[in-house]
Amino acid sequence: MTINELRILCLSLPGTHEKLTWGDGEHDGDVTFRVKDRIYLITGPDGGRASIRTSIDQQAELMDAFPDAFSSAPYVGRFGWVSVKLDLLDPELIRGVIEGAWRRTAPKAIVAEFDAARR
Numbered sequence: 001m002t003i004n005e006l007r008i009l010c011l012s013l014p015g016t017h018e019k020l021t022w023g024d025g026e027h028d029g030d031v032t033f034r035v036k037d038r039i040y041l042i043t044g045p046d047g048g049r050a051s052i053r054t055s056i057d058q059q060a061e062l063m064d065a066f067p068d069a070f071s072s073a074p075y076v077g078r079f080g081w082v083s084v085k086l087d088l089l090d091p092e093l094i095r096g097v098i099e100g101a102w103r104r105t106a107p108k109a110i111v112a113e114f115d116a117a118r119r
Contacts, residue, residue, distance in 0.1 A: 001089075007031075009095060010098065018033055021039075030043065031045060034105075035106040041053070048085070048086060051081050053080065054082050059080045059082050062082055
C-alpha cells in the first residue's frame with residue numbers, strides 16, 4: 001500500500017483529518033490521521049511503515065500471525081499500537097486493521113452513522 005492509497009483510505013473514513021506532526025526545521029515530521037483530533041494512524045512522509053492503534057489482544061494476534069510485517073510500535077506499543085511494513089501485506093488486511101483503529105478512535109455516533117450508511 002502506497003502513502004497515497006493509505007491517505008485515500010484514511011480520509012474516506014468519516015471525521016478523519018490529516019495533520020503533519022512532530023516536524024522541525026530539518027525534518028518534515030510524521031503524517032497523522034485523526035478523528036476529533038485523536039490519532040489512530042501515524043506514518044512517515046514516505047509511507048513505507050505505519051503505526052496503527054489496535055487493542056492489546058489484536059496487537060498480539062497480528063504479531064503472531066505476521067511476524068515479518070507487524071511489531072510493537074515504538075513509544076506506544078505498550079498501549080496496543082502496532083508498527084506495520086505496508087508493502088508486506090495484502091491491502092485488504094491493512095484496510096481492516098485501519099478501519100478497526102478508526103472505530104476504536106471515532107465517537108460512537110460517527111461509527112453508527114457510518115455503519116447505517118453501509119447497510
